[in-house]
Amino acid sequence: xxxxTQSQPxxxxxxxxxxxxxxxxDTSESDYYLFWYKQPPSRQMILVIRQEAYxxxxxxxxxxxxxxxxxxxxxxxxxxxxxxxxxxxxxxAYTGLFQGAQKLVFGQGTRLTINP
Amino acid sequence: KxxxxxxxxxxxxxxxxxVTLSCSPIxxxxxxxxxxxxxxxxxxxxxxxxxxxxxxxxxFPGRFSGRQFSNSRSEMNVSTLELGDSALYLCAxxxxxxxxxxxxxxxxxxxxxx
Numbered sequence: 001x002x003x004x005t006q007s008q009p010x011x012x013x014x015x016x017x018x019x020x021x022x023x024x025x026d027t028s029e030s031d032y033y034l035f036w037y038k039q040p041p042s043r044q045m046i047l048v049i050r051q052e053a054y055x056x057x058x059x060x061x062x063x064x065x066x067x068x069x070x071x072x073x074x075x076x077x078x079x080x081x082x083x084x085x086x087x088x089x090x091x092x093a094y095t096g097l098f099q100g101a102q103k104l105v106f107g108q109g110t111r112l113t114i115n116p
Numbered sequence: 117k118x119x120x121x122x123x124x125x126x127x128x129x130x131x132x133x134x135v136t137l138s139c140s141p142i143x144x145x146x147x148x149x150x151x152x153x154x155x156x157x158x159x160x161x162x163x164x165x166x167x168x169x170x171x172x173x174x175x176f177p178g179r180f181s182g183r184q185f186s187n188s189r190s191e192m193n194v195s196t197l198e199l200g201d202s203a204l205y206l207c208a209x210x211x212x213x214x215x216x217x218x219x220x221x222x223x224x225x226x227x228x229x230x
Contacts, residue, residue: 035218043204045221091159102147102210102219103172106159 002027004094006107013082014115020067021077021110023092032096034068035104036077040088048090051075079112087114118143120209120222128228134195137225139207141188147171147212148190149219150182153204162205165190166212194227202229 003026013019025034036048051059051068058066063080079086092107121140129135141148150162161174165184182192188209194201204226208219 037221042223044223045206045208047218047220050218102149102164102166102208102212103161103174104149104151104159104208104219105161108158 002029002094002096002105004092004105004107006090006092006110008110009108010111010113012113012115013079015082015084017082018078018080019082019112021079021090021092021112023075023077023107025073025075025092025094025105027073027094027096029096032094034066034075035093035095036064036066036075037091037093037106038086038088039091039109045091049077082114084114084116087112120207120220122205122207122222122225124225125223126226126228128230129197130230131197131199133197134193135197135227136191136193137205137207137227139190139192139209139222141190141207141209142220145209145211145220146188147210147219148184148188149208149210150190150192151206151208152176153206153224154202159206162192197229199229201227203227 005024032053034051038046038048049061049064065078067076089109091109093104123138147166149164153159163173168184179195184190204224206224207222210219
């Protein structure tokens with residue numbers, strides 16, 4: 001079974017600085033997708049960024065970028081120029097490509113605090 | 117385009133009762149997945165429906181069931197509620213095709229069992 005591990009329950013960063021959230025996963029599949037979701041206090045899960053395992057290039061979305069290391073099964077999220085609105089729970093998630101269904105496996109989450 | 121909607125947003129039930137939650141996906145999305153979120157267990161996959169068929173199921177007891185209608189709207193039902201069923205239930209929708217794995221979540225239904 002696939003597992004996702006986020007080893008940092010909480011992180012904090014000063015506004016405008018850069019922070020990196022860690023995620024590791026375990027799978028025997030060769031093709032899969034990885035995601036970072038953000039869950040603010042409103043509890044609405046918001047997709048931040050996605051990475052296809054077959055792509056060597058790291059995904060970027062504005063201030064958000066990932067460092068995808070397939071061999072190490074590592075998928076970290078870097079947030080540049082942190083803003084107060086970035087404060088939230090961040091979840092790393094995995095889904096296999098050939099499962100035939102949409103089943104996300106989530107990590108336990110990292111609570112990110114932005115200090116003004 | 118309207119997002120995923122879930123009703124009701126909050127629900128209080130008593131042990132032993134049953135409950136039905138509803139989810140309307142984004143227009144054009146044919147896949148609807150359900151997740152349970154609790155402080156202790158985190159986010160856990162319940163099941164996924166695509167074109168009215170259950171394609172995958174998580175490790176939950178048979179008290180948890182669901183269905184999907186021809187318009188892609190989905191309902192999940194929990195029978196004989198237990199205190200441990202108190203959770204945030206999240207619904208997510210996607211196109212459901214093999215290369216489109218982005219799921220978009222609704223605001224959730226907060227279920228409290230007393």
